[in-house]
Amino acid sequence: MKSLRTTVAALAVLAASASAAFAQEITLRSSDTHPDGYPTVEAVKHVGELVKERTDGRITIEVFHSAQLGEEKDTIEQTQFGVIDMNRVSLGPFNNLIPETAVVSLPYIFRDAEHMHRVMDGPIGDEILAAFEPHGLIGLAFYDSGARSFYNSEKPIESVEDLEGMKFRVMQSDVFVDMVDALGGDATPMPYGEVYSAIETGVIDGAENNPPSYQTSGHAEVAGYYSLDEHLIVPEVLVMSKTRWDQLSPEDQEVIRQAAQDSVSVQRELWAEAEKAALEEVIANGAQVNEIDKQPFIDAMAPVYEKYANTPELQDLVERIQAVE
Numbered sequence: 001m002k003s004l005r006t007t008v009a010a011l012a013v014l015a016a017s018a019s020a021a022f023a024q025e026i027t028l029r030s031s032d033t034h035p036d037g038y039p040t041v042e043a044v045k046h047v048g049e050l051v052k053e054r055t056d057g058r059i060t061i062e063v064f065h066s067a068q069l070g071e072e073k074d075t076i077e078q079t080q081f082g083v084i085d086m087n088r089v090s091l092g093p094f095n096n097l098i099p100e101t102a103v104v105s106l107p108y109i110f111r112d113a114e115h116m117h118r119v120m121d122g123p124i125g126d127e128i129l130a131a132f133e134p135h136g137l138i139g140l141a142f143y144d145s146g147a148r149s150f151y152n153s154e155k156p157i158e159s160v161e162d163l164e165g166m167k168f169r170v171m172q173s174d175v176f177v178d179m180v181d182a183l184g185g186d187a188t189p190m191p192y193g194e195v196y197s198a199i200e201t202g203v204i205d206g207a208e209n210n211p212p213s214y215q216t217s218g219h220a221e222v223a224g225y226y227s228l229d230e231h232l233i234v235p236e237v238l239v240m241s242k243t244r245w246d247q248l249s250p251e252d253q254e255v256i257r258q259a260a261q262d263s264v265s266v267q268r269e270l271w272a273e274a275e276k277a278a279l280e281e282v283i284a285n286g287a288q289v290n291e292i293d294k295q296p297f298i299d300a301m302a303p304v305y306e307k308y309a310n311t312p313e314l315q316d317l318v319e320r321i322q323a324v325e
């Protein structure tokens with residue numbers, strides 16, 4: 001009888017230990033290059049709020065903004081290795097790694113932001129999210145980053161000819177380099193954090209980005225000409241380390257995935273507000289913003305499409321994207 005009581009007590013201790021382990025609190029570290037308050041930063045914070053609520057406080061997400069954990073290229077590698085748990089990044093740096101991301105990073109692949117939303121919210125978006133897993137990442141959701149346009153310290157860009165010989169910073173992506181080359185410019189891959197000083201010192205003439213990034217980075221202070229050619233509407237993606245993901249229960253995985261999806265509408269609303277406010281602010285502070293006839297820019301992209309939609313599968317992806325109404 002004593003032996004039975006001892007066994008029961010031991011089993012109770014083991015059960016309690018297992019229960020405690022199961023209920024162990026988890027803190028996930030998430031990286032973003034943008035400053036606090038930026039729409040993507042606030043969206044991932046919202047993911048954290050949802051996850052915390054849906055796990056009764058057991059799982060929390062700590063968001064490290066302002067490139068505290070490094071620039072995008074470095075944080076992608078750290079996320080693949082499980083050093084960083086989650087990461088919000090542009091698709092640009094993935095272009096050389098995941099061919100499908102290069103297609104949705106092609107200039108003028110999307111007619112407008114609404115077209116991009118319809119594509120990325122559907123089967124094509126799911127297909128591209130799944131393409132991250134073989135590379136040690138779990139794709140969770142796509143965020144809006146608006147349309148990217150050229151800005152510089154020299155003059156308004158009103159035609160393709162105006163870019164001839166000008167040096168523009170681009171993300172570390174071959175697609176971006178070839179896009180600028182096709183327009184006659186000189187593409188200079190460079191980390192985002194180095195752009196301000198590079199423009200200020202004349203190392204480059206300008207860069208290209210969306211209005212909120214142009215404003216929050218301070219680039220409008222040193223490059224006062226913003227030309228709305230809107231050459232790229234590149235989605236941003238929230239990913240998680242597969243190493244960390246595989247340590248979670250299927251139930252926790254589903255909570256995180258659903259919270260990420262639920263944050264998309266919040267991010268888009270914040271984005272629309274930020275984009276409008278950013279343009280108003282840079283104009284009020286003296287930046288010159290001009291419209292452009294986009295068709296000559298679109299026509300110049302033919303060799304870029306030939307290079308990157310270079311397999312039947314990728315050509316089919318281009319056609320399916322363009323067919324989405």
